[in-house]
Amino acid sequence: MQTNEKLTFPKMGCGTWAWGNRLLWGYDESMDQELQNVFNLCVANGVTLFDTGDSYGTGKLNGRSEMLLGEFSQAYAGANQDNICIATKLAAYPWRWSRKAMISACAGSAQRLGKNVDLVQMHWSTANYFPWQEWGLLDGLADLYEQGKVKGVGLSNYGPKRLKKVHKKLSDRGVPLTTLQVQYSLLSTYPVTELGLKEVCDELGIKLIAYSPLALGILTGKYSEKGSFPKGIRSILFKQILPGIRPLLLCLEAVAKSRNKTLSQVAINWCICKGTIPIPGAKNQAQAEQNIGALGWELDSGEVAELDKAAGNTDKKMVQNIFQTQ
Template sequence: MPQTLTLPKMGCGTWAWGNRLLWGYDESMDAQLQAVFNLCVGNGVTLFDTGDSYGTGRLNGRSETLLGQFARDCLAPNRNSICIATKLAPFPWRLTRQAMISACDASARRLGRNVDLVQMHWSTANYAPWQEWPLLDGLADLVDRGWVKGVGLSNYGPKRLQKVYRRFRDRGVPIQTLQVQYSLLSTYPVTELGLKDLCDALGIQLIAYSPLALGMLTGKYSEKQLPRGLRGLLFKQILPGARPLLGCLEAIARSRHKTISQVAINWCIAKGTIPIPGAKTLAQAQQNIGALGWQLDSGEIAELDKAAARVPKTMVQNNFQTR
């Protein structure tokens, strides 16, 4: 059996790099992203999450390629603690367990190293449940072969999670992690689906992606200053009702001498999750790192919980999230 997978308290989601790569990759970003990576590792952020569908098409999995390069070139003293997680997409043409083994092998070649944590990117239960079981068997095969240190899932709800857990348990393969969209504007997986309690009972670590709600919880946007495109339309619908929550975040941030985003990320940590905020610049990485090394108290957490529960319109849930 492979060695036990050890996860840090906070990670860095390279989905941000993936989106940037998909929408016009510029090689001049490489040096900046390497600096971001080095800064994160040097400050104890050693979990990096990506996916084989990030930077696809003509870019040929560029996100994984860059991440592997950054890990090799990193000179931080704790570089040996780097944990690289990737998510394998259940594309329509992936139908067999061998397809997932081949996909992981391709990811490892792009990374230039073995994958530490391999994850199913999403469940096909909502549209093609028959496709999913062979692919999951392929993930378990990777653990049996010693190719990866652990296996995880992404966007699974409690009913589907328990079915997969039993199948893996029967093979003696533990599910290490479950990744879901979770933030003060997306509490649904925990408050309504009860995933945190279930994960705790099953010994699964919950990973929170999009902990800053696509940037809405940074405090930099308002109804008069919106991001472009579809994100701007979404923000326009949510921000008016989220004002009391942002005000609560701002008050706590001021009293703590922190930023709004640092308080929002720290809240995710306080809830027992590993948040994976994206970072493309040194300033963003430094902001994220500032969420570490301190803790919100129970009163502050309760205030944020109440403010979040009163937001009338929250983040749209991932279409692939199962129940």
């Protein structure tokens, strides 16, 4: 466990993008009991950080993931209850221009959660298209911290240059920047190897959260070129990527076998060994149970180096988030 004054961070968290998302992830309401079980299992095992967003859910289900997290955390009574940290991301929608817009967006999230947001994050930077839009929004996040409505402020999809500017802006107001989340996995090493974000985060005292650590499920090894593809958009993406990543999957498989672990556990553990906090998404109890098995042990430096080499040699990578800035 890593702690700052007000928040406790476990070695691994849980992502909830799929919770409420019919189109991409095939969510339907009959999954809710199973998702409560996922939540309970995670918290009981010390996985107390839950990542969500006010845009999570599709159509009328927008905000569904926050609503479920609210229900689940209120229903939960047991170990680690006091360490639960709900981290939501507020979208930099084109119609959100002012600090007030962010304050009211956070109030909306708090209402869906039935309690204050613990960690509020800017979902993405507007630097690539409306560079001036985000400054007011960031002021809103700092206001929320000063008003005691959140315990921490974080960012998402920022590169080092923009991160340093935001860090300075917030620290000028005495507001600490607690976390940054970026897409990071064996198939998406760019934020760390090319942007050098880990060093910058360490220098600034920011915790780096690795989102999509299983590369949307492809690193679990359950999808193959021979035909077991997920439904929807992921199948198009996976068909393109799978043929180019065979050596990486073989390497993952070999390490997993020698460790008596699963591919998912090795892929998640690799993120932990890199000093990040991975937040794999789990859609059912079996997945959550398996992902929790990534805790309590560590790959050795030789295994990490082997995986690094295999990742560096892959012809294909996961598509980078278009909002990732420099």
